[in-house]
Structure formats: C-alpha cells, structure tokens
Amino acid sequence: MKKIALSLSVLATVLVSAQSIKTNIDLVNVKDDKVAVTMEFPKMKSGDIKFHFPKTVPGTYSVDDYGRFIEGIKFLDNKGKELTFTKVNDNTYSLKNAQNLTKVTYLVNDSFDDEMDTSKHKAVFSPSGTDIEQGKVYMINTHGFIGYIDNMQDVPYQLVVQKPTDFYGTTALVDQDKSESTDTYVLANYAKVTDSPLMYTKPDYITFNAGGMDLVLGVYSPTGKYKAADFKENLEKMVVAQKKFLGDMNTNKKYAILLYLSGTDGPQIKGFGALEHHESTSVVLPEMMPKDAIDKAITDVVSHEFFHTVNPLKTHSEEIHNFDYADPKMSQHLWMYEGGTEYFANLFQIQEGLIDKNEFLKRINEKITNSKNYDDTMPFTVMSKNVLLDQYKDQYRNVYEKGTLLAMCLDIELRKLSNGEMGYRDMIRKLSQRFGENKPFKDDKLIDELVTVTGYPQIKDFYNKYIAGNQPTPYAEYLSQVGVEIGKQETPPIFWLIKDPNQTGYNEKNNTFVFDESSALSPFSKSVGFKITDEVLALDGKTIDIKNVQAFINYSKTIKEGQNVTLTVLRKNGDKMDKIDLKGKAILDKLTMETLQYKANPTPAEKKLQDQWLTGKK
Template sequence: MQKFILACLLCMGTTVFGQGFNVQINLKDVTEDRLKIQMNFPPQKQKSILVNFPKIVPGTYANYDYGRYIVNFQAFDQQGKALAVTKKNVNQYQISDATKLAYVRYEANDTWDSPEVKGEYIFEPAGSNFQKDTLFALNTHTILGYVSGQEKQRIKLQIEKPSHLVGVSSLKNTTQGDVDTYLAASYQELVDSPIMFSPADTAKIMMGETEIIISLYSPNNTLSAKQVAAKVEPLLDAQRKYLGGKLPVKRYAFLVVLSDNLKGGSYGALEHAQSSFYYLPEGNADQLSQTIRDVCAHEFFHIVTPLSIHSEEIGSFDFNEPKMSQHLWLYEGLTEYAAHHMQAKYELTTWNDFFKTIQEKKENMDMHFDAKVPFTVMSQQVLGKHKEQYGNVYQKGALIGWGLDLFLRQQSNGAYGTQQMMTELAKTYGPNKSFQDDELFEALVRMTKMPALRDFFKRYVAGNEPLPIDAWLQLIGYTWDTTQKEEIKSPGFDPQGLAIKMETKRAYVESNSAINAQGEALGLQVKDEFISLNGLPIDMENFGKNMKKILQIIQPGDMFTLEVARPNESGGYTSVTLKAPFTPISQVSKSAIRPLLYPTPEQLKLRADWMRANP
C-alpha cells in the first residue's frame, strides 16, 4: 500500500475548538527524536475515561501497537495539578477524575529512527519521522490518541514550525506566522490525512474540478515536485477517464519522501481517502518514472475502494480491536489490476508490458504463497494465521480482478466490465454507507444480473480452485507459451524469491523455488543470507547496484564467487564461500504470453471490447 507526528505545546492554556479537542505541537522543539504533545480536552462528563493509541490503522493489515512510541504520558487539571493515570496496556491509558481533566501531555518517538523501541518495524509510509529543520513526516496516528466513545469529536491541530518548512496535507490549513492550523471533523479524518513538513518543493495540478497537490522531499535534490507532476499528470488524466470522466474528490495530496538509506527492507506507499504517502528510493526522473506511475496509479485508485466502497469492518474501523473484511480481493486486488489495466488502455504503457505483468504476478503467486488458502479466508485472518500471505493481494488479488473483468465482458457480450461494476457499486454505497461483508457476492450477482458470477466467486475467491489463467487468455485470443525460452545471466536465484532479514539487514533465499541451475551449481541453500558477490558487498544498500555491475561484466566460464552467512545449529551464522563457473541459464521467456496466430472473431471482439479506452 502509505508520515506524521504529534508533539509539543504551543501554549499552556486549554482553549478548545467548539466542544472538540485542541492539539498543539511545536516542531522547533525536538529532543532525542521526540516531539512533545499537548492535547487539550473539552469538559468530560465521565469520571473515568480511556485514552487509546492505535493498535492498527486502515490499509496496513499489521498490528503495529503505536502506543510503543509514547512515553511520559501525564494528565492535568485546569490548575496544572496532576491527575491519576493508569497504563492499562501498551496502547491504553486510563484517567481517573476525568471530570477535572483539562489536558494531557506526553512525548512521541518517531518510528523511522527509534531502534530502542522493541517490536515489529513499522513500514515507513505508516510511520513517522522527525528530522529537525529538515523533514517531519506526520502520520498522526503514530502520535495522536483518541478517547473511547469520542472518536467523532472535532479536532483542531495547531503546529508551530520552522519558518523555512512548508506543511502539505489533504486537509486545508490556515497559517499565521509560523503556526499552521488544521481542522478535522473527527479522529478518523485526521488519521486519514497525513501531513508533511519539508523545505518548499511543491507542484499543483488541476484535473477538472479536482486540485492535486504534490509535495516532495529529496535529500540530495535528485528529483523535484514539478518532475513528479509531469509524470503523474497524464496518469491522473487517464484515471479520470477510466473512472467515467470525473474524479470523486475535490482535493488530493501526494506526499513523497525519497530516501538514500533503506532501513526497513522495502519501499512503497500507503493510501488515504484524499491523499497517499510515498517512501521511495532516491533517484532521478528517468530512474523512478515507472515506479512512480505504478505506485501512484495503485494508491490513487483507492479513492474508489475503500473510500467509496467498503464493508462495515472498514466503515466503522476499530483501531484497537479490528475486524478484518473478507474482501481484500476488492480493496487491494482489483485496485492493483485497475492500475495496470488503465495504463495499457490509455497508452501509458504497452499491452506487451501489461501481459508481462500478468505473467510476473502468476509466477510470484506460485513461488511465494499458499494456493490452498481461499482468498476470503486469508483476508479475514490476515492479522493472525495468514499474516505472511498478505502480499498475495498484489499477485493473486490482481489476477482475480483481471479474470473477473474478462468474465463480466464475456457474460455481457463485451459491454460490461469491472469499470462499470465499480461505478455502480459506488452509486449504491458510498463513503458513509457500508455493505455487509457476507452479503457482497450476492449483491454483485443482483446488481449485474449475472447468476454465473456466483460460481466465479465460489470457485476462485471463496474457494481455492487454481485460477484458469490460460482459459482467461484464450477468451481474448492469447495463450501462455511455455516453449518460448530465453537465456539470461543469473546470480543463482530469482530475485523475486528473496526476503529481508531485519535483524541482520541482509537479503536471504526464502524458498527452494528461488534457486535455479546456477544456484544449484554453487550449492546455494534456503535461508542463506548474502554478504558479497565476487568480492563486492551485496548488503541491502549495495545489493542492486553491485549485482548489476557484476552481471554486466561476467562472462561464461568465469569463476563466480558468492559469500553467504548460513544459519548454524547454535543459532548463529557460519560464513560460507560458494564457487562455480558462471553459466547463463535458460528459462521460460518473460514474454511467454502472446497472441494466437488465428484467433476467432469472438475472441477478437472480446479483446477489442476489453482493450478499448472508452468506456
């Protein structure tokens, strides 16, 4: 999928915004990567209240326990006298004598750079970063709590900032001197609106009636917001057309942080209703062009789902005791499919590239994920038993979306696809109207008037039947030709079969299916962690650069030397040097999906209907 922070006090008073909360932060006061936060309360009627920090937030599908980063939590009355506070658990504080409560104060660590805080590392787009005088990535859920039962109260957020930093968010703000003020109708809205403060580098695009603002932070100035705008403007125009000619939001913010120091092992983004937050490797416009397009296309399409189309589990999200929906195929899978389908439809990429993506997703699905787990079951248990299967939403989930689109087109003689289905769903439901999780399949059957759709969902979404990829290709006059081979230079493994060991900051072989003939010749094993290749380091920071350098110059017959750290019986590692003559390998072509030589008229018609830019 997806920075922010809350801290410090601007004043000691307890001014409230109507009957809501007034939160004050001072970005000029950062000590040991911590922000100080003061949250002023409206009058409380209950004698005891519970202040919560999220366990999880929408779009992350991981229990992060943000309360881990909160320290020195204290409560005070109007005269500054301390009130009794009991820490119930890592995320919750109980305040006694709450009828006397005027404000609370606490400090928040940033999540990007707090190694002393134990627990699972938080994916950067869902976390926070405080770089004094340089960058403040404020995902407010990392630092701002809420009172049980008062999540719908209004919030006034006042942030004092260094004068050279500019704050950007989907929330509009007013500025007086060095103080930015943001107003949110509820805790949900504030959490859904990350804020980024950085030196001024912004660009604005008007897309019909929608204002698009882009804010970029590049530590070495390798890219500018205007360059990003140039890349995403044609993308947004294509998405507008794909969605029927009009975007469903009036304002949208792209918050982009580039990094030259990978810490968590991955890059990516997190979607919000009217914004998205990006954490990407630093590079220039040419290097990041397709990455920006692919990631932005996916995240921006989330304005449809789950913004306008979602179940009760999403519409009434519980930040501490969440219930997961069974429809990640819709929220993430169909969104991922639409992001690639749209680019091919409007000639931002080629159909050949689209089918390469389909092939890659099928291969990744087979290599990494458990085919026996029904997608609905994985979705509902993604926080527990099937946590490791979440990544399949971008593989099998996207393939389900593609297959569904072709199925709908076939059933309607080409006239109706997932674009029309999502438009109808958005009209039936909406941001403030959720569907019942266990009723969606039948609702879609009724809406499309296609009883056969019931069987599609039963077999491929609620069931675990293998996706009939070749049969779907045949519908549009294509086939998967595994006889097409290509010779490639390989380091002994498929990079898609690697994972990151966070404790050692090294890439390792995740499964036997990732090891190819060159790897077998070397003696590579599952769980081997990479140290160097032909003497050059291939740690996380240098992996791609040095791997590419070696493979460019090595020739068949040259000695290939791979140093790995191999787990041993004592729980540590043994350094092992693997050697073998370098031999290019033969594999199924990455362009194995190709059109049939003699497609039928029916196949050609369905292909044309599916590929046509409009509708």
Template sequence: MRRLLLIISFLLTTILTAQDTTNVVLDLTNLESKTVAVEVYPPTEQKEWEYVIPEIVPGTYMKVRYERFYKKVKAFDKEGNKLKLKRKKNIVKIKGKQPLCKITYTVKPTLGDGKIWDNTLVCGGSAYTSGSALINFQMVNGYFEGFEKRPFKIEVKKPNEFYGASSIEKLSVEDELDILSAPNYNELIDHPILYAKADTASFKIKENTFKIAVYAQAGNINANLLKPRFEAFMHAIDTFSGFTTDRDYHFLLYFADKDKLKGMFKTFGSGSALEHKNSSVYYGMDKVFDSTFSYYNYVGPHEYFHTITPLNLHSEKIANFNYRESDMSAHVWMYEGITDYLALMLNAEASNLRRSYTQDFAFAAQSAINRDKQSMTESATDIIARRNMVSWIRKVFDIMNYYEKGKIIAMAMDWELMERTNGEKRLLDVMLEMKRDYEGSYFDDDSLLSILESYTYEGFKEQFAPYIEGTENPPFEEYFEKLGWTFYPKKSEIQSYGIYLYKDREADRYYIGSARKKNALGLKKGDTVLSINNQPLKEYFNKAEKGSYYHEVAYPQASDSLKMTIKRDGEVIEAEGSPKLEKVKYEKMKVNYYRFTEEQKKYRALFFEEEKWR
C-alpha cells in the first residue's frame, strides 16, 4: 500500500508539474534562412494571455527591443483557428473565443542585424549560420505572464551532426532532437547553448571540470588551441581565490568570419563576453591575432569572478528580476567594478599571466576623472532615457565607468582593509564571505553600504558613500604612490625626449618606432639605434643596473641628457639632447622599477600578496 501511495503521489506531481510547464519547440533544421521557427505551448488552458518578451536581461544595462527580432507572431486554438492578438512594445496580448493552443513565430539573429544602438552584443544575443546556432533564450522565447517562475521544457529539432554545448539540464539527447529543461525563466536565461559540429576540449583541476566548446566559422580557431590558455588562468584562479562554482563550468566561444559579415558595424561586439552561473559566452572574429590567446587572461577571469557577484551575491532587484519592465539595481559599480578589479589583481599577482596591469589602473583613474559628475548609483538605475544614438552613446560611457571608476573604488576598499589589518583581510575575503552568506538569498538594494560596513570596519559607509552615491573619487594617487607608481593624467606635463624605441626581433635591431616632429634629439621614425650613452645596445640593455632604459629614456628627469648613435640611410649620426616638457596625450603610469623605497617594497609585498604565490 505504501509503495502504491508513493507511485500515485509521484504521478500526480508529474501531471501537475506538466500542467504548469511552458513547452517550447525550436526548429534548427533550416538555418540557411538565418531564421529559427518557434512554437510555444501555454502551461494551462486559458482564453486570455499576455506573452512577455524581455525588455532587458541580467548582466546587461540597457533596454533593447528584443521584440523586433520576433517576426510573424500568430496564435492558434487547438482546432488550428487563428486567435486575435495585439502587440504593444514587448507584450503580446492574446484573446480568443477558444483557449490558446500555441503561439508560432520566427526569430532572426542579432548578429548581422546592422544596428548597434538598439541591439545587443552577440554574446548575449543570437547567431545563426548553416553550421551553427548560438542561442540566448531571450532571443527565442519569452514567458506567459504569471508563469515565469514555473518550469520550461525546450524541444530542439536539429541536424544530426549538431552538438549542444551548455550547462542546461538535458532530459534527452538524440540524433535529431534534444529535450532541455529549466525550472523557471530565470534559469532558462542563465543557460545559453551553442549548437554546432562538436569542437570541444576539457580539463580538470582538483574536483572541478571545465569544458570548452568552440564554433569557428572560418576554421582558424579550435578548442584544443584555446585549452592551454584557459587551463593556465583557471589554475591561477585556484591559487588566487579558489573555485566559486561547484558544477562543471562551460566556456562557449563563437568566432565569426569577418569576411562574411556585412555593414559598417560588422565587427560590433567583437571581444565581448557575458557571464552565467555555470558558463560564460564569448564572441570574436575567427582570426588568430595572438597564438597564446593572452586576451583571455583578463576577460576569462572577469566572467568567472561574476560567479561571486552578481550571480550569487546580489540585491532583490536581480533575485526578482523584472523582465517585463526594467527595475535596475543601483550597484552595478560592485557587480562590474569589483569583478573587474579581481580579474586585474589576478593578472597583477599571477606570474603565468603577466598582463600589463599598471596601464589598466591608469585608464581606470582617467575614466573616474573624466566622469566626475556621474553618481554610480543614480546612473545605474537610469538605464536609458531615449531610444536614439545620442542617448545610447552617453549610456555606453556610463557603463564603461561602472567598470573603471568601480575598479578604483574596489582598489580603495581593498587598500583600506589591507592597511587596517596588515593584509590579514582583503576585499576578496569580504566578497567570498558575503557570497557564502547571501547565496540563494539577496540583500536589500538600499542597504548595501551598511551591509558592507558590517563586513569591513566601522566608518566604511561614511567614508565610501561620497564615492559610490556621490561623485567624488577615492584618493587613488596616494595608493599609487605607496606602490611606487606615478600617475600622469591626460593633458598633464611630463619630461620626454619625444621618441620611442622598438625592437625588430627578426632583424635583431632596435629602431625609432615613433618620434615627435620636434623631438629632443632630432631623430626620425625608422632610424636604427646603434648605441645609447656611448654603450652598444646589447651592453646597455644587459648592464647590471636594470631598468636603465625605462628611467633614462622613457621617463627622464629634467636634469638628464641622452646620447644616441643612430644609422639613417647608410649614414652614422651622433645625436644628443635634453628632455622637454610635453603634454601627455594619453594617461600614463610610471613605475619605479628597481628603485622602490623600503616602504614601497613593504606595501607591494602586502598588496600583491607575494607570500600566496611562493
């Protein structure tokens, strides 16, 4: 009897769940047309429905008219009769004499759309070719109002050779049909999928498995080419923070053939990426610009660190995300700025990545200076006022500053914690602690600064509110100086000879790569350099006092002078001069290599956590 009751209970639960499930059918068998046919079946029998196409999705910060990618929307009853529907912006209203049986429509891809200001980056959009389909689910289906928190079942009709790379739950995988499942619309949006002929690689670090899936339209890049780079930065993350995912993690990479794209903005979004709890999506051109793929040293960790925030540490605005009408969290500075700071610090600390991080700090400081009227919190809630190019451009600069000034705020938080605890507690520790406490829950958007104070130190809110809620900047130049850095903002003055040396590795020679018209030595671009200060180049660059070139040529003092022997058109020329004051065209960061004070050495050892990496 007990067993019979259990069976009956299970069957009833299955039936009730099925009744609440929105069923979606995607047809990927006609991708040559650059469209996907979609059928959506409602979870219950009703005569009136509102079908919601998202206005915005998590991880993005501008409204996009996703509904314009949905074409030929029709509604039918079970007899095949058309029902009346009305489309108003992102809402499809359906009203009929008989209950709705299904909605049908086609969707077109965001890649190749031609617009940039009312479009989404491909990493958060869609791309269809005869050999691929990159799908973010907001681009193929919405939800029925009131049932967004109920289950979704997705049937995908596909070519036999297609493999669907994704972290989504797969109920069934057959040659020409996959059945996917998500417990609600939030989870569906959080699990994009890449369909193509299988090109995959994987690696394991401790108990964690990482999977790479690639579609490269021109065939220049593949998963095994990328694997060493991804494995290297994930090993570094293991040392830096430990892993913040507990399931298999998927890297989905889509590379388009530039020659097959059309329009003025055909490469729009190249190099973009978007985070999810157990995966991240990357979009770029199918060309090997760097055989080591070092670009991913930064963007890969950035997307992975989003598994700290906002994916697991966020406010109610994200936990109860409003797809129908945007209602944004005020704390993009944390979601993007702190995340970007952690990725930057990983690169600064890990010797196997070696990204030039000082210039990133310089760029961040300059952005904070430029956007001195932007409140981090106020601008975050105003995602975009008008649908036009001017409004779009303004918002792009706002968004950039969430990353850049957000990064400077993060550095200030990290620095203040480090000094107060002698390095015993850092910003990363705070974020991991908050993630553990809030995972599966959320904080109140209006209370974040008070919450951060409870995890940091008394007075935190009073100290940081002017930077986050107001428009002030943290005293970043003080932090830079303690690290042995000197920041030169745009349009400031600096002593310079007005020349830059480049090395031709194939010819084993140094030459003047660029030179100002009235540079201090009268040199010209292309001059071959034979000696510096009467020393042959090999001797000069190998001599005991390292950093000589950097301090003597790149960043001279006003009292310095420089001698160079160069060769131009077969003629050997002796040149000599003193530096001149010139305006800095782009922000710079001078580092006192090999000349740090003892105090700076102490701060550097603490800040870059040298003990952790030994």
C-alpha cells in the first residue's frame, strides 16, 4: 500500500506540474537587491491577454500598485523570442496575438527600501510589503513577487524557491521536495498564492502545538537580540485562550507566524503591525522594543490577525470572495471585518482572563477618545465601500476605533434583547454557519442575514442609525446598560505638540518624532504654525536620541507656561525636507478627559448584563 500511495503522489505532482503555472523565485543569484522571477505557463487559450500585478490585496485598504516594484519584464514565446507588449499602467501589461506565450521573466525590487520616500507614492504597509537583503532575510509577501494572467487565476501554481542552503523558509505551505537548495510548493490558484507569505532567513524558528493547532514561529532579529523561543510561552498562552474563545468557529489545524523585527541598520520602515492570511500572519515590529512590549504586541496584534480566520477570511461578501486584484471592489462592511475583529481581540482577553476588567474598560475608553479624531457622522458603510478613494481613505483608521465600539454596542444590544442569551460572538458564529469560505453573502443583504441568524429585527434599526446612517453612536447609553458610566478627569498641564501624546511615533531614519495625521494639534503647535506632517528634530536644541528618549521627554516636562521655546522640525518641500525653526511662547494644555468607570451601585439588571458581557457566560 505504501508503494502504491507513493506512486500516486508522484503521478499527482507530475500532473499538477504539467497543468500549472510554474513560478521560480531565485534567492541565490541576487543582484543590486533585486530578485529574478520566472513564470512558465501552460498553453494559452486566448491570443489577447493581460498580465497583472495586484493594485491592492485583501486585508489592506490602500492602493499600493505592486507592479511599480517590477523592472526588466520580458514576455517570451516557445522559441525564446520576445513578444511585444503595451504597458497599460504600473500593474498591467497587454499582449496581442500571444497564443505562443510560454514564459515571463522580470526583476523584483523590495518595498521596504521605498517606505521613507513617499513623494511619489504612499508607502506600502510593511507587513504587506517585501524585503530583499542578500545574505540576511527575504520577506516574500507573494503578491509583491508573482503576477497573474486574466482568466487564469484558477490555474494551479507550482512555486519553486531557490534558496541558500543555510536558509529556512517560515511559511504555512508544505515543501514538496527534499532538496537543501530548493523548496517546492503547490498552490491551488492565485488567491492561494497571495494568501501564502514566506520569510527566508537563517533558521530561527520553533514549532509546537497549542489548543490542538500546530504552530510555527519564525523570527528575524537582525542583531540576534531575540530568538523565537523567547516568545513561545506568551504565544502559547494566547493561542490556547483564542481557541477556547472561538470554539467551533475556528477549524485551523496549523498556523505560521512570520515575525520580522526591524533594526536600525536595515531598511528604515515605519509601518508596524500585521497582515492576516488563512493559515499565517506576517508581523513587523521594531527590534528595539522590550520583550514585554513585543509580547503585548503579539497578544494584541497577532490575535487580531488570527481572529480574521473567522471574519472575513471564512465569512465574507462576494466582493472579497471574488476579489479583483486589478480593479478592486470594496465591501461595505469594514465595521464587521476590522471593527468586529478588533473587538474580539480585546473581548477574548477579558473573558479568558488575560487582562482584568479595569484594563478592558481602559481600552474601550481609549477607543472612544481616538474615535473623536474622525468624522462621527460619516456612514461607515459609505466609507468602507469607498475606502480606496482620497476623500475617504483618511477615515480608514477609524475602523479600529469606532468599528470596535459599534461591535461592542451591538453586543450589548443583543444581550439586552436576549436577556443575556446571545451576544456578538454568537451572531458571528451563526453567520459563519450559514455562510462560509466558499459561500459568500451579498454585500447589500448583510443586515437582513444578521436579522435572520439572530431572530431580532430590532438590530436593523441599530444598523440603519449607527452603521449605515449618520447618527453618532450613543456610547454612554449602551455602556450604562452594563453598569458603566462616564466620569471626568483633569490631567496636569502638559507641553506637547498634539492633544494625545500617545499618537506620537518615531522615524528611525531621521531621528525624529512623527505624528498620526489624524491627531489634533495642541494650542502651542497652532500658535507657531506647526504642521501635523512636520517631523520634530529638536526642542530648544535638544535632539532626539531613541536610546535615551526619556531624557527628551523629561525636558519637555520642565517647560513652563510662557517660556520661550524653539522647535526644530523637518518640513516636506517637494522631494526634499527643509529644516525649520518654529519659535514661540509655551502654552501648556490642561485637558479634561472623559474616563469610563464601573458604577458603584449598578441595578441588578445592569450587574447581570455586565457579568455576562465580561465573562461570556449566559
């Protein structure tokens, strides 16, 4: 029996190879930080074809134009003769009378090197980007390396990666050969290609089982500061809690985590976070972070990506199921895909005992505060459907703030309607049972489906008012139902450049502080003409040293009201950055902040609903 099984396996591989698009990525012969890719096609069914690289990919909500990182492209017939083509745009090539097309070759530049120069194009979010560092690491988000032909997206791909013999590829894919110098993977279609990131580097990985699921964690730490084993304990604890929280909603038997830690000597990237896939996630974080901060990021960020295995990876609308990489059509329901997922990423931590009830309330309070930086009257469905357009894209980050809060309020609404018998998690479970990975719902019929699976038509009113409508969500009203009230707290007067200091970031390349463009400016910043896109280089001549950033912060705390202050900034001026001194008198900003607190004497009904909300028990 073993011999027969082996023969059938070999035969199947041969058949797949003959009928598939064979793609070779060469990580051995790398020149000038460019990787050669060759794609070989089965016989063309049409003479006129279009070859594409993605404009964007699922899970990202921005126009990234991955074709702009491609150069030296050649289309060849079965005799090796170059075919003429027309470059339609950054991502698309058109060929006429190309029945004999058999091969395309090209070079790939990485996106990480491009992140700090946004003069021509917005940077690609790092976890969905690519990195080519010869002898060190190759971050292969496959949509940045591999293209497709119209009407051939359902053809299988055979991916062959030529690699240095001392490199290991972290991925959820299964290597089909035993060679030390090549890895071979078989993928069902182009969607599976883009769903399968790989990270090649010198081996630093661990494998283990948690919650009945096999995990592999691969780590790239440029200085060797961290090893994969450093994060096992926290990761294992998180996965067990998530699997328990999800129950039968998650059926994953394996999962890969590609953790890329960005150093100070490599590409100066700034898009930290993660990108979800069915069986893996790619994560980018700064190597300078303390271990406990990385552990927290893994719990908060990686858990968010893992929850995406339920929504939208397995429960989604037709727009996602039939994703058009060249001309993407977006869904109306980012409130559920991202907001609901972010809600899960916080809710599971309180319900599974990873955080306490006060920390949970603190997080909800931060979401409310952050949501005030966005347009609270913009219908979420409209923003979501049009998120790739300039007039809406600046509102996208609100999916993680207001989107989370919408899911929370809907959770409370359902619990009140059902006397605690049903919540948001139950609704998503029922929706995933009604639909699934291969059965999408119609985008404009989602609310009707939610009414069907919950049995509560009242939630349609909630949806029409606060999700599809322009009414601000009454958070205080919903939180009161679970025994939570809003209090007031005054902060000591502070000197800073934006209202919320937590929205301050760091640009490693320029050694500057940068700010979320949605941040509100402080009174001092307004008085001296500071722009939110300015990068802070120095304060009264004191420059920023990231290794001792606390000294800079401590100095800012010594500044008194009316004190003369000189703020040195870098300001974008076309393709260059101008160094400018902004001078003025310090204005200390005393903020009155709203805080959430549990009621000292909630009613019995409020206390019961609160307990059900925080524990998940009925």
